[in-house]
Amino acid sequence: MADIAVTELSKGLRDAIAKLDASDNLESVGVVTRVGDGVAWVHGLADAGYSEVLQIETKSGIIEAFVLNLMEDEIGAVLLGSDQTVSAGDKVTLKGEVLSVPVGPELLGRVVNPLGEPLDGGPAIKSKQRGPVEREAIGVMGRKHVHEPMMTGIMAIDAMFPIGRGQRELIIGDRQTGKTAIAIDTMINQARENTGVVNIYVAVGQKLSKVAGLVERLKEEGVMDQTIVVVTGPSDPASLLYLAPYAGTAMGEYFRDNKQHALMIYDDLTKHAVAYRQMSLLLRRPPGREAFPGDVFYLHSRLLERSAKLSDDLGAGSLTALPIIETQAGDISAYIPTNVISITDGQIFMETDLFYQGIRPAISAGLSVSRVGGDAQTKAVKSVSGHLKLGLSQFRELASFAQFGSDLDEATKAQIERGQRLTELLKQHQYQPMSIWQQCASIFAVSEGLFDKVPASNIKDAQKALLTRLNSEHAKEMAELNKGSEKLEAKSDMGKLIAKVATTVAKGFEG
């Protein structure tokens, strides 16, 4: 037996040598010299490239890693799996490609890990295409200014800090202030309003119980059909946490590049930076401020730059990003918060104090801003929300001032009362995003003074009554208003109609 095998092989080998260029038969190999904490050091493989995938042959199969450090005679690679089975002396080969994930409509409705492997117990994902995890952002000529609205369904945001398709709007605040809630409401609103926007929720090191609850909720709301959830939990290796946002973005870019619109939610980038810090320190890169490596700014800027509104030539698709950052005790001047604030096109700042005062969503009117969304606001919303932000910030200031004395002039009193009504009006329960017409009619009723006789505590009830009546008696007009293409003014027919209904409704709630 053995005789035959050996002679056949040597003949085969001779043939192969005769036929092929000799060097083709020798594959490049390296060897693992050290391994630990999710990082493997490899000797050899001089032709490895940055971010290239390595395959490590362990006793229990192949484990992949990607190159992050290229040094004179050693490669620092981060393992994409457990480091338990990798040992010194294991053979390493190049896969010959950079990291990529499956992309396309096949992923919709699925829960996957950053490598595109299903976590929902469903069948393996068979996509026609794969997209590179790290990809250069689109250039200047491929872009267009942000001009279409991305309605969140949250009145305080859509009226005061409007978000446009292709914008990057940061959601920042302490723990337990409702950051994720805003993101979820926005996803739900896309389904309710049939905007056709694809949601991609990226959980970076989030508790798996929280993610499970979120997926359950999205299914209940019927949003899952147009959603991809990319999950990494706290027990996953740091390399997967690091990759998750990039992998999610690659999946979103497919829709952006195919004339569709996608919404990315990165929950949250603080944990992403921490995972990158861990990897960098283990790769022995020098630490800087707060022990983060020197390129932590680039880490987030290259990620968020991939969100864009494409030019008409490229199909006018868009990728909107809602990154989330968690602050410690409201400190937005820490390293990562300032970085991401400067990268994004505005931020929504959530305040703990407001949250516990019962003002939910706890959006701070003074510290939040949207730099480009104004152009994206629909005419209807814009016409009613013109001075809302200014009025609300002035009210907060006046209200704190007015605590010291009660002898105020009539004008100030009126402003404070209007402010209290507005604050009350902008409170909104979770999972209840509002349509354009609901937002417009509500704000119109309060800002035009139609509810001036309704005490602040009754505003929510009055608003509910107004919306119910408008919906049941004037459904056709409201459908028209929902298009948002017409200004809503006191002089217009629509304004007169709402004013008439609001005045009748208000009578029932006067205190």
Next chain:
Amino acid sequence: MQGKISRRKLALYVADAVEAKRKLGTVLSEVAAYLVDSKRTREAELLVRAIEDELAARGIVIAHVVTARPLAKELEKAIETLIGAREIHLDADVDPSVIGGVRVETPGKLLDATIKRKLLALHQAKI
């Protein structure tokens, strides 16, 4: 005290000595003494690889060959053509567990044409 001598410099030193046909034992004991003195004995394995790499770059290749049966003269020649270096040192090993075929390992390169490898590949592909 002098600064740390890099692995690359040490490898260059040994490679120079090999090319100059100096007595290898003396050179290696020098290097070993240096490693012990500077508490860098853990790097010995890496240093050996660095030396092999450096020699390979100069055309002196040390090849580890593993076969199931003792190496045939014919095959030896074929391997030498395959490597195609100026000076080739074959370090042949017989290991029946590879079943058949040949495995040639040079610094940074590998040709694994053993039956064992093919069977493993088949096994993995089946999974």
